[in-house]
Amino acid sequence: VSMTDPCHLCTRPLSDALTVWEQGRTGPLHTAACLRCGLVQTVPHPTEAEVSAYYESGEYRQEFRPLPVFELGEDLEAVRNEDGSPRYVDPTDERYGTMLDRAGMHTAKRLVATHGLGAGAKVMEIGCGDGRVAAAMVWHDLEVHALERDPRKAVEAEGHMENAWCGNRPATPRPTVDTVATRDGFDFVYALQVIEHFADPIAGLRDNVVRYAKVGGIVHVEVPTVERPYVSLSHFFQKPHVVNYSSDTLGEAMVLAGLTDVRVWIEGSVLVGVGVRAAEAPPAPEWPEPWSRAHQTVAYLHDWERRRLEREKGMAQAAAMHDLMSRLEAGQLTSPEEQIAAGKEWARFRDTATDAVMGLQALCHALDEPGDDWDADPYIRGFLMGGIARQQDFALVCHHIINHLIMRLNR
Numbered sequence: 001v002s003m004t005d006p007c008h009l010c011t012r013p014l015s016d017a018l019t020v021w022e023q024g025r026t027g028p029l030h031t032a033a034c035l036r037c038g039l040v041q042t043v044p045h046p047t048e049a050e051v052s053a054y055y056e057s058g059e060y061r062q063e064f065r066p067l068p069v070f071e072l073g074e075d076l077e078a079v080r081n082e083d084g085s086p087r088y089v090d091p092t093d094e095r096y097g098t099m100l101d102r103a104g105m106h107t108a109k110r111l112v113a114t115h116g117l118g119a120g121a122k123v124m125e126i127g128c129g130d131g132r133v134a135a136a137m138v139w140h141d142l143e144v145h146a147l148e149r150d151p152r153k154a155v156e157a158e159g160h161m162e163n164a165w166c167g168n169r170p171a172t173p174r175p176t177v178d179t180v181a182t183r184d185g186f187d188f189v190y191a192l193q194v195i196e197h198f199a200d201p202i203a204g205l206r207d208n209v210v211r212y213a214k215v216g217g218i219v220h221v222e223v224p225t226v227e228r229p230y231v232s233l234s235h236f237f238q239k240p241h242v243v244n245y246s247s248d249t250l251g252e253a254m255v256l257a258g259l260t261d262v263r264v265w266i267e268g269s270v271l272v273g274v275g276v277r278a279a280e281a282p283p284a285p286e287w288p289e290p291w292s293r294a295h296q297t298v299a300y301l302h303d304w305e306r307r308r309l310e311r312e313k314g315m316a317q318a319a320a321m322h323d324l325m326s327r328l329e330a331g332q333l334t335s336p337e338e339q340i341a342a343g344k345e346w347a348r349f350r351d352t353a354t355d356a357v358m359g360l361q362a363l364c365h366a367l368d369e370p371g372d373d374w375d376a377d378p379y380i381r382g383f384l385m386g387g388i389a390r391q392q393d394f395a396l397v398c399h400h401i402i403n404h405l406i407m408r409l410n411r
């Protein structure tokens with residue numbers, strides 16, 4: 001391994017690549033932007049063997065667990081631990097699965113609507129994971145096939161897809177999940193949060209995604225983007241993400257992988273790329289001098305981080321407030337003046353935070369459509385009932401809801 005690896009996108013040696021960040025979610029990680037094309041990538045490149053070992057050893061699943069969700073009781077009150085903090089739903093719990101089902105249905109509906117997929121279309125999901133999106137695609141009377149390299153996940157996916165098909169859809173061929181591809185020629189191929197994991201991103205996109213589409217078939221990919229890092233940079237950059245695309249670099253990667261009529265856009269914090277499989281390799285993109293993308297990207301990301309830290313100061317104030325209230329409750333604030341001042345501060349903060357969340361809820365309801373698969377209420381109720389126990393919970397729930405709102409507004 002060396003810093004002279006060629007850029008994944010334009011093949012320029014990365015010896016003079018601009019350092020973007022040195023920290024990843026689970027440890028030190030050197031991320032750099034290619035001076036010519038601006039592609040943000042892990043340098044030195046992880047090898048195919050390293051990437052395979054990472055997933056096969058179970059290390060990936062260990063390091064990247066499901067997103068936390070509040071546990072709500074019968075009365076929609078947050079269930080609490082002994083120390084009073086709200087309890088999260090165990091990801092193995094059935095109720096957690098129900099939420100994931102709804103998210104899968106929402107995604108499938110979006111894919112079908114975006115591309116006008118008609119009944120009987122042959123679709124393929126690459127890297128389907130637990131198969132919830134693929135299962136929801138079955139409900140749209142599509143002929144659904146999926147590929148999942150992890151045999152345990154493939155079994156799980158098969159269960160979900162079989163349940164959706166269930167023999168009740170005689171006009172629709174039985175869905176399948178394979179760990180190794182046996183078919184191609186699909187009308188529609190999609191890969192959600194997958195292609196940034198390939199050790200060789202361009203070849204991976206061409207050989208593991210595009211090749212399954214028929215000539216003229218549509219390919220749809222979704223990836224995180226350096227244009228909207230949804231968290232701190234040290235959390236955004238992560239070992240399993242070999243590359244971090246922007247609208248420009250994703251579009252170029254798709255052309256290099258054999259797609260034409262490429263369109264790229266951002267929904268919430270997700271970068272979406274759509275293209276049509278070409279009969280012949282389209283002309284390769286060029287990056288004429290002067291090159292400025294790498295510098296622009298680094299400047300943008302550092303500014304993003306600076307603004308995020310400013311927001312974080314506000315969050316730190318909230319944490320200090322919580323600390324103050326804990327001391328009040330524990331009887332550590334003894335003078336009446338101290339107690340009254342603390343009480344006033346707390347009430348002001350609690351009202352502001354509650355107003356913010358109630359506002360989000362009202363906005364969600366205003367945008368609700370009949371038959372919508374996604375419902376903000378469980379998150380919002382979970383938060384309101386749980387109170388402001390930790391400022392991270394507040395940020396997490398708001399972030400989740402706001403992303404959904406943005407995606408909905410984009411449509």
Ligand SMILES: [Zn+2]
Nearest residue numbers: 007010034037
């Ligand atoms: Zn490059």
